[in-house]
Amino acid sequence: MAEMMYREALNQALAEEMARDANVLLMGEEVGLYDGAFKVSNGLLTRFGSARVVDTPISELGFCGIGVGAAMVGLRPVVELMTWNFALLAIDQILNNAAKLRHMSGGQLRCPIVFRGPAGAGGRLSSQHSQEFDVVYSHFPGIKVVAPATPRDAKGLLKSAIRDDNPVVMFEGERLYAIKGEVPDGELLVPIGKAEVKREGRDVSIITWSRMYYFCEQAAAELEKEGIRAEILDLRSLRPMDEEAILNTVKKTNRAVVVEEGWPHGGFGAQVVDTIQSKAFDYLDAPVRRVTGLDVNMSYAANLENAIQPDAPRIIQAVKNVMYREEA
């Protein structure tokens, strides 16, 4: 077991899979000579050469499509988006081509490709660079979507994504890359579609994914001081979503709070709530609450930016609300 940063765990995953399988390659902006805009690909160009670590021009639509084409004929590209905000320029290639090739061809084609990069607020970057796309990509059949919170899950899910025969979208986080955590030595594959109970509890379920996990841990530690034992379920995958794990934790605690960084309107959390209300209604002792980013564009000013994002106090308030401890 070694402690390492999230970015180092991703780097290990890439290096291991590229060494194991010569069809795996990495392409994107600044992935080579610059060692990655967030240093995820550090050292890979020197080790694997310029055909396998490809520095692209700033042409997101073009290089995402080139990745899809390569995947259609046997390669296994990993396409790095410098941030997911830039993938809006390439979304046609991801959702209209990669996600639909199997279907349009009646099962003749497969498209084993990974699109990965940071999503969410990076810190003081204003509205064009601070967005979550959870619900955008997980809305579509034909792709898988993962959003790991910890270095261990980041490594294990990226390796699984690279080996998967389907297109996989992976959301990382600018503010996750420097986070440290334990990563087991040796081969590590985290299955796509499996959530994990990261903290056991019996009083309330907090369901989350990606960076919000850390605020949920803070909130749970505070709540424990007041005798409330919260269970934290980290979804890790958004499509397929681990419905069984969601229902299990709700049946155990009878109360749930869903926490996400993105906007409330049609957010991914709404899908989690719908699963709970339609399949575990009789187990609920209180309506499910959501904690989300505020329904506004992200601002640059520090105080505005902080106010927009969920944090531990807002999670604590929601938990107390579903436990009828305080007036909402």
Added chain:
Amino acid sequence: MGSAIPREKLLTMYRKMVLIRRFEERAGQQYGLGKIAGFCHLYIGQEAVVVGAVEATRPDDFMLTGYRDHGHALARDAHAGMVMAELFGRTGGYSKGKGGSMHLFDIEHYFYGGYGIVGGQIPLAAGMAFASRYRNDDRITLCFFGDAAANQGSFHETLNMASKWKLPVLYICENNRYGMGTAFERVSAESEIYKRAPAYDMRGEVVDGMDVREVYELIKDCAGEVRSKKKPVLVEARTYRYRGHSMADPATYRTKGEVEQYRHNDPIPKLREQILKDKSAGEQELDRIDAEVKKVVDEAIRFADQSPEPSLDELWVDTIVEPGEPDVRPRERVLGVQVDWPSFPSGQELKVTWELEPKEKATKKTG
């Protein structure tokens, strides 16, 4: 143009062009009968482009196009009945009726599809050519697209990368002069599309797309260069569609005279006359080909009519590949015949020797 093209080749080109013409005429008719729905973009008038290009390249070169794709599948020897069944939305179609007119795929014949978003296939083609370079095989990729696609960002972004990375891809623009109802020159600062190639340090050529022999000769030359020099080439084939953009389009934006003018320049009678003049074949032999084609198309309609609708169970497959799930081989599934299927080296067999960038450029400056 001389008669350097072998007799057999000329007759094959004649047969394929007539096949596409008759197939499309009957498809239009079946649309009128309500057996085909949705968008149905006919290739009538443009036959010389795909047929000349396919006959000038290898059958295992990767190929893809936009949504006006029936002719491309047929030129690559797809089963005409299975193409028609796809248009009918039947289980005997290449995609089990899931794709329809715009999404024909025949992977057995290295035809990687028809794409419904204008220009969306242009980067895919570069990616397939990237894979050929990466594996150091000598296959090239043929990518067809319409004139309107040359105004998409995907065209410009991809040509830049394909040229810079020296990808073996041959881009063939089928300039039929209209993007739906908008004449290309009405919306294009530079309406001679082949002139856009030098901006990306590429060879650009223009050819009369109504003359299959000229298309054949030029594509043969360009494909040879793409294969040997590993660089992309852009060819603009000037052509014309006799029908509207799709079956839903009465094409009121062009004059009767203009259409008539192109009909006088029809590529099929033109090739027929050339063949007769060259004495490559006689009237009788060409008539026999016409009759055979008619039978193939009649049979294609019968085949499609008899093919059942897909089962509702089909809704739940072909979206996500499950572990261990093989790819569907259409002729094997529908006709029960054994087929060869494209295969590529595994990641354990493959040794990548290609340097995409010269080593000195892709190394860190020190000091």
